[in-house]
Amino acid sequence: MLTRAFQRSLRTSHSSQHTVLRTCSNARSTSSSSQHSLPAAYYRGGTSRAVIFNRADLPPSQQEWAPIFRGAIGSPDPYGRQLDGLGGGISSLSKVCVVGAPSTHPAADVDYTFAALGVKNADVDFSSNCGNMVSAVGPYAVDAGLFEAHRDAQSAIVRIHNTNTGKIIHATFPVVNGEAAARGDLAIDGVAGTAAPIKLDFIDPAGSRTGQMLPTGGVRDRFDGVDATCVDVANPCVFVRADDLGVSGTLTPDEISATPGLLARLDSIRRQAGVAMGLASKPEDVPGSVPKIGMVSSPAEGGADGNNKRAVDLVVRALSVGQPHRAVPITVALALATAARLPGSTVADVTSSDPIDPAGITIGHASGKILVGATFRGGGGLEFATVFRTARRLFEGQIFWK
Template identity: 80%
Template sequence: MFSRTIRRSNPISQSLRHASSRSRASQNSLPAAYYRGGTSRAVFFNRADLPHDQREWAPIFRGVIGSPDPYGRQLDGLGGGISSLSKVCVVGTATHPAADVDYTFAALGVKNDEVDFSSNCGNMVSAVGPYAADAGLFDVNHEAESAVVRIHNTNTGKIIHATFPLAEGEAAARGELAIDGVAGTAAPIKLDFVDPAGSRTGKMLPTGAVKDVFDGVKATCVDVANPCVFVRAEDLGVEGTLTPDEITSAPGLLDRLDSIRRQAGVAMGLAKSPEEVPGSVPKIGMVSSSRNASDGRGVDLVVRALSVGQPHKAVPITVALALATAARLPGSTVAEVTNSVPVDPAGITIGHASGNILVGATFGADGGLEFATVFRTARRLFEGKIFWK
């Protein structure tokens, strides 16, 4: 007599298998790369791999980065829970006659679903040239030791030249340049911002004044590389050397700064009402004198910058460019706290929460910034296929 074991199907197991199958089927993927640029990180896409209609990009970017995340950690994506790590860059064929590639930047909210195309990211610009070379969007001479990629930032319409060393036909990773806020050293990347004034408003001084008043606080609004508004820390009753955590925990400070920022955005013509002002522009910074700051030795002024409502651990490059311009405008809130004799004749040295940065600048007779140079580093972290639900 033979016995036979009958295996009955487990409805729970079947359900899990079907759910798993549906889950795998619902996964989306695209070729992508992940780069550190300066003190930021971003996911990079080739423009040709994305939908032709830019209005379809937002859900892709949110899925890839992991936004919105009510926990603020973006664990289900490649974001890092702070504004400087919640970014996407798109690079493609140039549409500008003076450029080799187009570069579009997107800033994503961490806890909200905002996908903001209204500003540029100067730190991530440092990775655009290397990505273009590595991805084959820029023809590299394999015999050459360096490359110059002319970048058209579509967010602002401005041109940036990126010069960087090559190794075996790709962007070099190893080098001796250290930048404050990033551990170790890497290959230097020279960024030349050509005529950066009027990036969004068409004017260096969008309000027509060197100084305005918002909420009873004096402020200087400047549009260089990105629209920015600068207030003196002492006018807010705080120290100019607060750490990012101290800024966040100071009662009412973030709300007060955002109120000033939104009013400045309206005055600069970026929106019709404070509620409509984008999260990423204008950026706002609190400035103070290096003479009264323990961390201000060897710098011309000190800044604590905010972006998308969060204090930055290092000054964004576009904010540094705007500061370098405002420092040369007599009567501005920035000029009032800037050393009269620069510590480095090559430009303006700015102290920030992680160290300092030198902005090499060429100014015209009207005090406008004609040409600005900064050095950064960048590195490819991975490339392949990225998945999102």
């Protein structure tokens, strides 16, 4: 789908440019007749990237989406590189989003459905939300004309209904000439450069899949002889202490993968936690994307800033779809901020009692740190959680698959 700005530029272009466009279009329809195609866009959202489809362009039945998504992303790829599609060979780059309007929820403007795709396998998993890619949904809705932003408006608030979890997220971001702004001064760890800030308010995020913030009924469980805390906030998550696994809390993603038996043990704990949380009846049926698992450790392991001051309140190394995450999934960060406030949890055990930023919890991850603000009700329930991210439109047009 062409943006309004691009449509305007086409209308005012020279006739020779139109001739080139017609020639390219004719060549494409002839040489690519064996391929399928649909309008699509490609966005970075936070520390992830995804192909985004307009819901109206896809088949009516979600059951028909999986082959399209696999072809677009390039999965499964036994070489693990997804060279025949737009995936990047790791879980944070093997994603698809579907955005549609009007929303099916009365409190939202658009619907957003997330799919996590396996890199080497054919999995197309709709069981979780992606908090990083949420940051791109509002800008996409504006750029694609699904949400009208007036040309003289300086900002937009898009209310997003995540169909995977049934939860509502409010995205607030600047707009320029009726389109989402790209330039700005916000830097986020894990992404080079700066961009326009996008404020994400996750409304009442607890119980995204299980209906409860503590789906096992308590703040501490035990799996494979290891203490764990199971929390369902934005996505179901399970947290274990790195010390209890006999490893450093500051391992790099590559070191996690290279540590003998560590990934297998974490997946075993994750699957047992999934059964305990009611996500499946047996470990082998637990989805690949939830619960997510993270190893937590004290801020002493997170290092210090240039003034030798403590830089974070706790440290996490998270896994997503079986792979060590290069930063931290936003939904994991939201769950951590909640678990840090639960006395007796494995996360509270390693969280500093003196936050370095009064606005929330500062979490150290493999690429830096992130601040998560959490607002609790008087009774202790989580009212909403806030993070700031950036996003950028990378391209839009037709995507092809065989």
